[in-house]
Amino acid sequence: MNFDTVIDRKGTYCTQWDFVKDRFGKEGLLPFTISDMDLESSKEIIEALIKRVNHGVFGYSRWNHEDFKNSIEFWYNTRFNYQIDKEWILYAPSVIYAISKFIKMKSNVGDGVLINTPGYDGFFKVIADNDRKIISSPLVKNGNNYEIDFEDFEEKCKTCKIFLMCSPHNPVGKVWSVEELKKIISICKKYNVFIISDEIHMDIVYSGKHIPVLEVAGDYIDNIVLCTAASKTFNIPALGGAYLFCTTAKDRDEYLRILKNRDALSSPSILGIIGTITAYNQCGYWVDELLKYTKSNIEFVKDYLEKNIPELSCDIPDGCYFAWIDFSKLNISSEEFQKALIDVGNVAIMPGLTYGEAGRFFLRLNVGCSLEKVKDGLSRMKIAVDSLKR
Structure with missing residues (x-):
């Protein structure tokens, strides 16, 4: 494969390119967004899809079969050296769908759901629109590493029914260690807090090793659900579909009742x-x-900022294909910086405020693209920053 190849996505009903105006208010921006x-x-995925499309019949399909479950088992064995029980596997239309269902299954209206911030913006929405209370435990930046403030985390657990975890963590790219995961689980067990772990970024890891939370759950495993998908890793989210691991028959039965009977969503996209x-x-x-390519892109961003826009900086994250850029040295608001990026630089980069107050002085730059696009985006960013100095 050649990741340097530039592919024109415009005109494909693409959220990032065709609908950039929806979020940023202006057409024609160079997007580094969703x-x-x-x-x-990969060529194998493309060829498999073409073969199925050429069959020409697109009737209802199933997910609950050995081919689907065996592929997931194989992936966890080969990538994480972790043996799952295939009975745990359930289908979901999306990761956020599964999270939403378990929020409702494991808490009541008005209950607290704890997240680490800055956090994925979808978490704020799914908690609020399920009429639960968002409780935030901000991550602490220690050098080039983000850490949980466990004193604050434990205090917040006293008022929560659920901890909604992101592993690896979007947007900061933190990969949790075995010790951190065990401490999280220990505190949640102490206060009977159910854990929902969103592990959709699990394969994008540069430093350390992704540990599926169930691997270190011990006797608390029945109080954890792991939600994930192949979509983020292989760039196939528009095909639809995700899956989760649920270790208890009671919760599996309840989830499937909701999926099949109430929501009528159990027939998956065959693609x-x-x-x-x-x-x-x-x-x-x-x-x-x-992984080699996206890490190299982030390294390029870091080096470019140091040499050309020293007011901005980023660290190499443990995982995820984002450069989490600190612009606090500019001494301007997020709103003012966004105005310059959009109106002067003609570039769309996710403001850190999207991920909560803890991200106020950051940008999340998506580097899952050609190096050529990264270079173009950085040059536009420089034009925007230079305009602020005049």
Whole structure:
């Protein structure tokens, strides 16, 4: 594969390119926004999809079969050296759907749901629109590493029914260590807090090793659900589909009742199922190459900022394909910086405020794209910053 190849996504009903005005108020901006990639999926996935489309019949499909479950089992064995129980596997239309259902299953209206901030903006929405209370435990930046303030975390757990975890953490790219995960679980167990772990970024890890939370759950495993998908890793979110691991028969039965009977969403997109099976069975090599490329892009961003825009800085994250850029040295508001980026630089970069107050003086730059696009975006950013100095 050649990730340097630039692919024109305009005119494909693409959220990032065709609908950039929806979020940024202006057409024609160079976008580094929603967390999908401008990179072409693997040839194996493309060929498998073409073969299925050429069949020409697109009736209802199923997810609950050995091919789907075996591919997931194979992936966890080969990538994480972790043996799952295939009975745990459940389908979801999306990760956020699964999170939403378990928020309702494991808490009541008005209950607290704890998150670490800055945090994925979808978490704020899914908690609030399920009529639960958002409780934030801000991450603490220690050098080039983010850490949980465990004293604050424990205090907040006293008032929560659920901890909604992001592992690896979007947007800061933190990969949790075994010790951190065990401490999180220990505190949640102490206060009977149910854990929902969003691990959709699990394969994008540069430093350390992703540990599926269930691997270190011990006797608290029945109080944790792990939600994830192949979509983020292989750039196939538009195909649809995700999955979760739920270790208790009672919760599996309740979730499936909601999925099938109440929400009528148990018939999956066949292309999403085929995409996942093919990705997990055949495309590990593609992920290995992707990691080299996106890490190199982040390293380029870091080096460029140091040399050309010293008021801005970023660290190399443990994981995720984002450069989390600190612009606090500019001594301007997020709103003022966004205005310059949009009106002067003609570039759309996610403001850190999207991820909560803790991200106020940051930008989240998506580097899941060609190096050429990264260079263009950084040059536009420099033009915007220079305009603020005049």
